[in-house]
Amino acid sequence: MTQASDDRSGESRGGLNRPPLPIPRALRDAAIAAAIAFGLFAVMVGLRTEVSPTGALVLRQRWAEVAMLCGIVFAGRLALTLWLGRRALRPTTAPGPWAVRLQQAGRFFAPALLAAALVLPIVSGGDRYLLDLGILVLTYVMLGWGLNIVVGLAGLLDLGYVAFYGIGAYSYALLSTHFGLSFWIGLPLAGIMAAFWGVLLGFPVLRLRGDYLAIVTLAFGEIIRVVLNNWVSLTGGPNGVSGIPRPSFFGLPFSMSGEPDTFAGFFGLEPSPSHRVIFLYYLILGLALLTNWVTIRLRRQPLGRAWEALREDEIACRALGINVTVTKLSAFALGAMFGGFAGAFFATRQAFVSPESFTFIESAIILAIVVLGGLGSQVGVAVAALVMIGGFELFRDLGEYRMLVFGGVMVVIMILRPRGLVGTRTPSVALGEKRAIGGDLVGEGRG
Amino acid sequence: MTPLLDIDCLSAGYGAVQALSDVSLQVMSGEIVTLIGANGAGKSSLLMSICGDPKPRAGRIRLTGEDITGAPTHAIMRRGVAQSPEGRRIFPRMTVRENLLMGAEALTREDPAAQLEQVFTLFPRLKERLAQRGGTLSGGEQQMLAIGRALMSKPRLLLLDEPSLGLAPLVAKLIFGAIRRLNAETGLTVLLVEQNAFQALRLAHRGYVLVNGRITMEGSGAALLARPEIREAYLGGHG
Numbered sequence: 001m002t003q004a005s006d007d008r009s010g011e012s013r014g015g016l017n018r019p020p021l022p023i024p025r026a027l028r029d030a031a032i033a034a035a036i037a038f039g040l041f042a043v044m045v046g047l048r049t050e051v052s053p054t055g056a057l058v059l060r061q062r063w064a065e066v067a068m069l070c071g072i073v074f075a076g077r078l079a080l081t082l083w084l085g086r087r088a089l090r091p092t093t094a095p096g097p098w099a100v101r102l103q104q105a106g107r108f109f110a111p112a113l114l115a116a117a118l119v120l121p122i123v124s125g126g127d128r129y130l131l132d133l134g135i136l137v138l139t140y141v142m143l144g145w146g147l148n149i150v151v152g153l154a155g156l157l158d159l160g161y162v163a164f165y166g167i168g169a170y171s172y173a174l175l176s177t178h179f180g181l182s183f184w185i186g187l188p189l190a191g192i193m194a195a196f197w198g199v200l201l202g203f204p205v206l207r208l209r210g211d212y213l214a215i216v217t218l219a220f221g222e223i224i225r226v227v228l229n230n231w232v233s234l235t236g237g238p239n240g241v242s243g244i245p246r247p248s249f250f251g252l253p254f255s256m257s258g259e260p261d262t263f264a265g266f267f268g269l270e271p272s273p274s275h276r277v278i279f280l281y282y283l284i285l286g287l288a289l290l291t292n293w294v295t296i297r298l299r300r301q302p303l304g305r306a307w308e309a310l311r312e313d314e315i316a317c318r319a320l321g322i323n324v325t326v327t328k329l330s331a332f333a334l335g336a337m338f339g340g341f342a343g344a345f346f347a348t349r350q351a352f353v354s355p356e357s358f359t360f361i362e363s364a365i366i367l368a369i370v371v372l373g374g375l376g377s378q379v380g381v382a383v384a385a386l387v388m389i390g391g392f393e394l395f396r397d398l399g400e401y402r403m404l405v406f407g408g409v410m411v412v413i414m415i416l417r418p419r420g421l422v423g424t425r426t427p428s429v430a431l432g433e434k435r436a437i438g439g440d441l442v443g444e445g446r447g
Numbered sequence: 448m449t450p451l452l453d454i455d456c457l458s459a460g461y462g463a464v465q466a467l468s469d470v471s472l473q474v475m476s477g478e479i480v481t482l483i484g485a486n487g488a489g490k491s492s493l494l495m496s497i498c499g500d501p502k503p504r505a506g507r508i509r510l511t512g513e514d515i516t517g518a519p520t521h522a523i524m525r526r527g528v529a530q531s532p533e534g535r536r537i538f539p540r541m542t543v544r545e546n547l548l549m550g551a552e553a554l555t556r557e558d559p560a561a562q563l564e565q566v567f568t569l570f571p572r573l574k575e576r577l578a579q580r581g582g583t584l585s586g587g588e589q590q591m592l593a594i595g596r597a598l599m600s601k602p603r604l605l606l607l608d609e610p611s612l613g614l615a616p617l618v619a620k621l622i623f624g625a626i627r628r629l630n631a632e633t634g635l636t637v638l639l640v641e642q643n644a645f646q647a648l649r650l651a652h653r654g655y656v657l658v659n660g661r662i663t664m665e666g667s668g669a670a671l672l673a674r675p676e677i678r679e680a681y682l683g684g685h686g
Contacts, residue, residue, distance in 0.1 A: 302552040309538050309549050316536035318500060320550050321524025321600065427542045427578065 023082075030078040037073035041066045110379045114289075121281050126274035135281050135349065137389045139342055142288035144369040144381040146338030149295055151367065152376035153304065154331035155311025157214040160201075160221025161366055164194040164336040166228060166358035168343025173241040173353045174234070183247040187344045194340025195333040197224075202332035206325060209314070221363055228355040240354025247348045249279060280349055287345060291338045292378055298334075300428045307331050308376070308428075365389075372413055374420025383421055449512045451476045451636050452497070452604055457506035459496040466492035467660045469506070474604065474638050479630050481639040481647040481668070483681055484657035490640040491533050493657070494606045497638075498530055499523045510604070529602035533609050533640075535593040539582025543573055546581050546592055550599030559599060565633075566595040569625055587618035594625070605629075607639045611646065619643065623650050644681035648672045656681075 264271035298304035373380030611619035641647035
């Protein structure tokens, strides 16, 4: 490369290298941001329809709140431009201080997170709320890890992942209520069923990529939901399937009777409803860890590397003799299978399934977890699930502002860490020193 | 003697566009054969067609006498064909080592260590860059990686699509030197597509000229270089 082109690329790299904005221009910039905020907040916050005691709709105006929000945007924007403008950033190929710190912390972080997950039921002292939240978070961790195979590793944008979750849930629900199959037989069957549908979805979309693939998978998710909703003779339609048997502890039911053939009786424990919750907690933890283990193992093997190569460049994969069909279908099938497992768990935990649980918003949340966590990163996905699902619960007191905080957090994460919380990809083979280079410097493969 | 690659009256195209018409071409074992032609003449289409994508509409492609016409791409590559595609197409987020392993894994069950060594003797630079991500290499290094990756499957026939594309003349010379050495030392058969006709014809034993999807001329590299119409059309007309 010549010196001249080096200089040019250096300048374009340091996009943040612009000279500090003079105060008047910064003020104008902030005023524009505030004006945009006004445009948004005026209708979203400023005007509110309420039902008056007489039953008529009245329009309440809240301009004080709008003024306050616009003021916050103005001040925030001003602070941001002045702060960013002042900081001299020099282009470098080394990972940013954030990435290095995260990488160092990551070595202890993942085991610490796992240890915390393992001891939670003991520490919480059977606190029902905390355990239920834990189960919910872990369900999304598992779904995130499952979708991570398809989106993060194989690079196939799937907007209908919830369909496999639903297929797994209904498979177990119907098998157990009609044929009396136990959870431990129903679980693998639900996984196989979901994987089968994963392959079925995979075939027609083999030639699609990116946006087009996203649209077809989105439609697939909707088709499954609509079928579940309308095939009343099989699925019960909007009424769903109820009376799904609860899981037993390898044949010992959780019952309050304390008989010797129940869990509490067999182990000589005081019968307690929290036994089942704790068991469910460890069950979903185990299933999630299984997903994680399989993914980590596969990443080091030819199939997993082929998935990643497929994400980077499909044509190059063909040129290397990789069977693209098999590689894509296996990613769909495996991702769907773990979705199916999670679905079966969901069914047995709720004892009731209905199409309402499998709407598009679920797919969107799972995808958001994968993207926020950093495509392809296992720890990142777990943290993102914890933040998204757990954090959403934390802000319950904020009431109607909860969605605002939720959206705000997502925007902030994407601005600060555009490649997700853990954006650097760990090589699957390494010899000697690992020379880390910031993932943000390497172009994303697009086919 | 049966040619390693024997293309007989091949026609292929994309949709309504006919990219290749009645192309016949032979590559003997141990040869470097080059295919030159202007932009859009069908050079890359021919290489892709050998790999089964697009599938031929008419004609036959044989590999040491074995008919591979219409076979799926991965099956063709499994029979000892490797391609370093146009624009290099290395995997940017994967390390150099992972890139190289991708070349071996799909096709052989053997230990890739020996092949890795061969690639490193050809391109020592890659050994220094093993843990670096593909996307952070320079253009020349990426080309070395693309060729090295193709060599990992121990091919009988190496298809090279524009290896000098976008490289500084000095680096291009280095790449051509490596191809020559590879052919001389291991007897590897190479089918080379190039826009840099001068370099390609000097390197190749034989050459074909492709115009609008048809072969218009063939002959030894030196003979084609001496033809005035070649000099006129592809070498800038000087000299």
